[in-house]
Amino acid sequence: MNSIPRKMIQRTEHCFRKRALVTSSFGSCSFPRNSLYQQHPTCAFSSSSSVSSRSSNGDDNTRSTLNNSVSSEEVSKFSAMASTWWKVDHNPLISMNPIRMSFILQQIANQHKINIEHTSSAYKPLSNLKALDAGCGGGLLSESLARLGANVTAVDPSEEVAKAARIHSMKQNDTKDIDYKGGMSVEELANMEEYRHSFDIVCVLEVIEHATDPKSLMQGATSLLKQPTDTHPGGLLFVSTINRTAKSYAVAIVGGEYLTQKLPIGTHDWRQFLSPKEVNQLVQNFGMEEVDKKGMILKPPFWDLKWYLDSNDFDVNWIGSYMHK
Template sequence: MSQPGTASPEEIARFTAMAEAWWDPHGKFKPLHKFNPVRLAFMRREFARHFGRDPEAARPFEGLTLLDVGSGGGLLSEPLAEMGFTVTGIDAGEKNVAIARLHAEKSGVPVTYRVATPEQLDPELRFDVVLSMEVVEHVTDVALFLEAACARLKPGGMFVGATMNRTPKAWLLAVVGAEYVLRWLPRGTHDWHKFVRPSEFARMLRGAGVETRRQVGVAYNPLLDVWRETDSLEVNYLVTGVKEG
């Protein structure tokens, strides 16, 4: 189904075609499964710091609400719900949402999923956290998308995003390496021209009323087959920000 607003029909179709593989750790979404531990560790630490919670607690974020924009099959929505968040996941792909709902039901993890883009949500809805991971490089208008996503934040709420920098190294590793050499992803998954520089991300967040707090790089170690945080923002990076007011 084609969605109005910032969702790209071509990108929806691309990820819908792979939807059955979301929860296969050895399938087409293997890179995200490998990526998840470092993303979740980063978020747990940053959320605990911002909201004054104990990161070592089993469910440190009880009582807080989180919107996962572009939730796909729920690879982040479920573990964040297990940390105590009341999670709503939205995605423009109907099949992605169907897969996510089915997996959550089987897992017994309470996540609410909806087929929607952020601009289609009730304007009155507000969340403590808005998450948008590996999404901005797939939308038609990044500034409009971030404005709509950040409008869903409560004052003082936290935004977390992730994307890839528009650098020659990112083109070499994320496009040529991941899609053509290692074949981690189907060819055409990423368009280097849609990658977002950290300065651009911060500027667009500021335009949406969110002040950037941290930008942290994430790099892959092929010898250990793991991802880790790094000071370099050349390829993959994570960004946090706080809503004004």
Template structure:
């Protein structure tokens, strides 16, 4: 109990401290440490050399896989989407080269991270979206009922930067009615499609043989992948076509057999959007978060995970993981792109359009942080055994931000 209280207390300190250090407008160029104290901005030491690559990359808008970079849209609902090509080609090429080993747990640490990410998502959804099964279902024996209720039952989910589909497949197995996976690299999306296609065909075969569906886990029948596209583009299309016709993503190949397209328009938005380990890889994280927020239903939850910008994260995520232990390829991460939880909270807080509260520590009218946890390797580097630790957000962390219903 005391631990929890302390965590809350710390958290408040964190929020205020961060607000003093960096304002969102200066985030893209700042390379200061995220400090946990209410400290003057003297800590904003410069180390600009490493951020130059990123900035150069950000300047060039042409992207090899990007088929529709010309569609610059100013969405009327958010008004903040400036460019639809929020892609760093260098980053995309980097991840494309990992594609073939994406599902290899021994070379891709994201596989080991996946269970705790899913745990954080399902637990948060359970608490904040009141996803309880109907009372009738709860009374009946869920093990024999064919209507057993899964943690993400009937959720529509968008997985931004789905990569090889690790999280996408997991979410689809946990009951989601639709999971859309989108990634700037079309090559990794091909991997994702390939993987979930095989999972799916096996499952269909098994179901045909068993002639029963009560034990099916719904693998990948409800997945749709979009490769070589950005969430900004998706948002532009999604929102412009609301009220007109169905969605036709740029590069869409669906492996679904259900007709997910006949949902009404309200359901075209998403209950859950995940943007995990991506904002450190795009030139303009705010744009990404804005686009994601615009696709979220009221009370929908946006999950963001990244790496904190601390001395510890430099030591562990860059020096140790890339250079000493070789757990991730050298050059995977740029420390200056890391974000501390307070910065991201401020970013999503300001998205709502009501920028009045940006100066103080007031409420965020549109998006509110509802959960935050660190993700730690325990024990360090012996095996990649990740666990959630609410008190240690120094390196990897994941946060949940809920879109407030329009009344508030």
């Protein structure tokens, strides 16, 4: 916490309080204002890489080491959530993780022609692949990739978050070698010669909607991917986010934050959501194209939080894979 100015934290609390008043107009869903983010510390923490905020004017100079697509207000918000990252009830991303991973595995199996059948006594389908988790948060995705055999590097703009993630992953043999880089943005990593064009897999999951400059984030992410050669098909980029539709406002903002309170209020700004088309246009600037995309949907009964991949419904959550043209 000491790396984040007290003013920032106060500001975040103030922001939450303002929203709590809004919430109380929903009647039954009002709750104690002061304990807001202790009680509902959830959401997109595999993700806080390039975080932004509506009120980030002038905040950036407080963390001059970060690239300008990251705002420190959001960094402090996600840092405060660290204690409950690994609790299913508090983190909806845990329930989303299995289908994100199954999409990633399927895409890699198609591209690298590897067998992802679970037949032997060690299940390591991603062995020999280098993966980057951009905006690793508590390390949920990083650990999953590492367990499946990948050599994982993880970056997060928050030092604290990365430290907590490192402590968590040290407990297990499969995940203790993850290279966590706290206080670093994707763009900064992309500026380091040894990482440029070195990854088989780059994951930017539930991150882009928090970035002030999605284009700069995508530029950084794509320049970290291996380039295609005669023997290597090139790296795969994975992006997942929320579409900007009326339905996503109803589901992700009204439903997720206000009604069910599965996410803390203020987690998402609807205006920063991106459609599959917009992301595709973004990455096309850097010589990439879409390979496949899937909607991620919840089916009733919704309280089970059981996610499914869907080929047609991209209205709310979706995930896409991209490779060099």
